[in-house]
Amino acid sequence: MPNYLTLTFEHFMPTQITLRILPKNFNDSYIKTAIAKQIDLSKIDFFEYSILKKSTDARQLPIKYQLSILVHTNESISSYVKNDKKYAKVDKKKKVHIIGAGPAGLFAALKVIEKGCKPIVYERGRNVKDRRRDLAQLTKKHIVNPESNYCFGEGGAGTYSDGKLYTRSKKRGSVTEILNTFVAFGADENILYEAHPHIGTNKLPSIISAITNKIIECGGEVLFNSKLKDIYIKENKIEALLLNNERVEVDNVILATGHSARDVYEMFYAKGLALDYKQFAVGVRIEHPQTLIDKIQYRCESRGEFLEPAAYQLVAQVEGGKFKKKRGVYSFCMCPGGIIAPCATNQEEVVTNGWSPSKRNNKYANSGIVVSIEDDDLRKFSKFGPLAGMKFQASLERKAWEMAGKTQVAPAQRMIDFIENRKSETLPENSYMAGVKSVNLNEVFPESIAHYLRNGLLAFGKKKKGYLTNEAILVGVETRSSAPVRIPRDKETLEHIEVAGLYPCAEGAGYAGGIVSAAIDGMRCAEKIVEKMAIT
Template sequence: MKKHFTLQLSPEEAYQPEVFKNTLLKKAGLPPESPHTFARQTRRSIDARGRNVKVNVEAELFINEEPGKLLDYHSDYKNVTHSDPILIVGAGPAGLFAALRAIELGVKPILIERGKDVRARRRDLAAINKEHIVNPDSNYCFGEGGAGTYSDGKLYTRSKKRGDIRRIMEILVAHGATEDILVDAHPHIGTNKLPVLVAELRESILSHGGEILFNTRVEDFILEGEEIKGVVTQDGEQIKGLGVVLATGHSARDIFELLHRRKVYIEAKPFALGVRIEHSQNLIDRIQYHCEIDRGPYLPASSYSLVHQTELQGKRRGVFSFCMCPGGFIVPAATAPGELVVNGMSPSRRDSRFANSGMVVSVELEDLPQFQKYGPLAAMHFQASVEKAAWEAGGKTQVAPAQRMVDFVNRKVSKSLLDTSYQPGLNSVDMNEVLPDFIANRMSLAFRAFGQKMKGYYTNEAQLIGVESRTSSPVRIPRDRESFEHPQIKRLYPCGEGAGYAGGIVSAAMDGERCAERLIAAYANQAR
C-alpha cells in the first residue's frame, strides 16, 4: 500500500530522516518504527514567511510494499562511432547535453572545447586566484563544463516550456547528482560535486562513440555560400560535419567578433551589469529565518531574491539580485588579461560564512549611445569597458575594487573593508567612479529600498565587490523560432547562453537538446 501526504513540518522533522519517518508514521496512525514501511519525500520547500520557519513537504509512505524508483530515466545511448557527425562548439551544459541527445538519436557528436578537461582546468583557476594570471582559454568561464562547473550549481529554472526539466534532472542524477535535486523546490549541486558529474557526462559521450577535442579553439568557419560546412581550429585543422551547434557561452567574445567579421547576422542584446554584494551568512539567516543567534542545525543557509524598479530621467530600469550564493564564495571570472570580473559559487553544503549575490541593473541598448558605432557588438564593448575600469581601479591585477554598502550610497570611500571570501583580495575605492553613472545611481536607490524589504540588509556590514558583468550574453545570435536554425546560414544552430537563448544550467541543457534534435531532424536523414 502507498499513501500520499502533504505536510507542514518543523525543520527538524523535515531534515532528520528518522524523525521524518516517525512523524509520517504518526500521521498515518501507525506506531513509531513500524516494520515493512518506507518513507520518502517527493517535494520540499521552505516557508519562512512567519516567525517560525516551516517546511512544506509532499511525501509517500509505503506499507508492506517495495517503493518504486524515484528515478525513471533510462539512457538509450547507441554506439555512434561510425555514424555521420555533427559539430558542437563548446562543452558547457548546452554542448554536453546536445552531445548526449545526438548519441540517443544515433548521430556522432564531435564536441570542440577551447579549454581543458575539468581536472586540468583547476591549475588555471589556482593561477588566477594566487598569481593573478588569466589564461584566455582556461578559466572560470572556459573549459569542460563551462561557467556552470565552478558555480553554485543552481538548477532552478522558470523555462518550463523549453523542454522536460525532470528529464534533465534525472540525467544529472544518473551521472552522480544526489536524488535531493528531484525533491527540493530550489535544487543545487555545489561546485565541489559538479566536476565529478561533468567527468561522468564526458565518459558517457566517449564510451558511446562521441569525440571531445579539448584545447581546441575555433578560429574560423567553413562557409560555402549560405551553408556552414565546418570549422577551422587554431592549428589550421578543418573539421566538418552535418551541421554546427554553436554553444560557446556568454563570454566568447572572439566568436562574436568572428561572426561579425564573416558577416554572419548577429544583434546587440540588452543584459545587466553591477556588482557582487557580500554579507555574512549569519546576518542573512537572521533576517530571513527571524532567528536571534543562528539558523540552527537543520535549516540550510538562507537565500534571498530582491528586485526594485527605478526611474531616472524618464527611464525605468530594474535592479535585481542575480545568482545568489548562500554559504558561498566570490571568484575572479575574467576571461582575458586587462579585465576584472567577479562571479559567485557555493559548495554543496553551502557552509561558507559568507553570502553573496550579484546585484545588477538592466542595461538597454538606448543606454549606450556612445557605443552604437560598434553596431551589433555595442553592448559587448560597453561591458568590456566597465571590466577594464574595474581592473584599473583594483590596481591592474585581479584584486577587486570594493566599498561598503552605506559608504557607496553616501559616496564615501570606505576607511576599511570587511573580511571577504574573494581570494585575490580587495582594494577600497569609490565604486561610483568605477560604475557608469546610470548604473551607480540606480543601485543607490535600490539599496535603500532593499533595506525596507529586508530589515538589516542595507548596512555597512556588507560590501560591494566589482564588477558582476557576465550575467548574460550582450549579443544575440538569431535563429528561427521553429527550426532553431540561423536565418541566414543553413546548418548553423545558435544555442544556449552565448546565443541569448538560455540562462542557467538547466535551461542551457534543454536548449542544447532541442538544437541537436532540430539539426538531426533536418539534415541527418539527408546524409543517410
C-alpha cells in the same frame, strides 16, 4: 536518506500527502512515523515513500519544511526508475559537431548519443583537472589563461559555478530530464525534490567528468584545446570549421560557446552574419556575513544546526530622477555560504561572480546586484552595432581592472559608503581571494548606472531591515549576468537565419540563462539536427 518501511497489506495506489515538519525532524524515522499517522495502515501490507518537493516556509515562526510526499502502498519504490536512459555505441554513426563543452554542449552530446548519432565536441579550454590549476594561478598569481578559466574549459561556466539548478523554464519535463541526468552522473538525489536544488562547486567537476567520460565511452569525441577560429559557408550552408589551424568539413554544427566567447561574436560580425543586440544587466557583487542574512530571513538570533543558510531574492523598480526612466534593480545568482570568484577571461579585465560548496558553509552570503541596461547607456558604443552592449560590458571590466591596480585585485567599497558616494577608509574581511582595493565604485560606472544601483540598494534596505549596512562589501564588476548579443535563429528549425546547418545554442546565442536552461536548449538543438538527418 533511506526511504522504506515494511508493514503488511494489500492496497496499491500511490497517495500524495503533505507534511509540515520542523527542520530538526527531517529524517527517515520521523517522516515514516508521520506518514503512518496519515494513512490507513489496516488496509496495506507495507508502504514506501518518495519526496516530491521540499521547501522551507519561513513566513511564520517556527520555520517549517513543507514536504510533498508520494506514499506507495504494497509497491516497491525501486520500480520507479529515475533514469532509464540508454547510451549505446555510436562510433560508426553519423556525426554531429558541437562547439563548446558547457552544459549546453555536453547535454547536446548526450542527446545526440541517445538518438543514435556520434557527437564530436570541440572545447577551447582544458579538462577539469588542468583547469583547476589555471584557477589557482588566477587567484594566487593573477595570471588569466584566456582559454582556461572560470568560464572556459571542460563543463564551461557550469563546472566551477554554484550549481543552483532552478530555472524559470516552464518545460517541466525537460527540467526533470536534466535533473535526473545529473543524478545519474553522481549528483545527490535531493536535487530531485528540493524547491531550490543546488549541487555545489566542490561536487560539479566530478559530475562533469563523468558526463564527458560517458560521451567518450560511447564512441563520441571530446577534444580539448580545440578552438573554433572561423566558419566557412557555401551557398548559405555551413561547409567547414577552422579548429585551431585545421579545416574540418561539417554538415551540422551546434554553436554553444557561451556568453564570454567575445571572439566568436566578433567573427560573426566581421563576416557580416546576422547578430542582434540583446538586453542585459550589470552591477556589483554584494557580500554580507551569512549570520546577518540568517537573522534577517529567519527572524532569529541564530539559525541553529538544522536550517540551511538563508538565501534572499530582491527586486526594486527605481525612479530615474534626472535620468527620467524607472529601471529594475535586482539580485542575481545568490550564493548563501559562498565565495566571490574572479571570472575574467582576459588579463586586462576584472569580472566577479559567485559560488558555494554543497554545504554552503562559508562565513559569507554573496549575490549579484544588477541594473538593466538601456539604449541610453550605449550611445558611446553605437558604432559597434549589435556588439554595442558587449563593448560596453568590456569597457566596465577594463575600468575595474585599471582602478584596482591592473591585476585581478577587484575594486571594492562598503555598502553605505557607496550609497553616500565616498571611498571606504577600510574594507571588511571578505571571500574574494584575489584581493580587494578600496575605490569609489560610483566612478567605475556611468553616472546613471551608479544612480540606479545606489537607489536599488536603498530600496532593498527598506524591504529587509538590517540589509543596508556598512558591514556589507560591494565588489566590482558583475557584468556577465547574461549574453549582450543574440545570434538569431529560425524559431522552427533552430538554424541560424542565414546559414543552414548552423545551430546557435543556449546562453551565448541568447536563448538560455543558467545551467538548466542551457542544457535544455542543447538537447533541443540536438533533437532538431537528428530529426533533420533522419529526413534527408
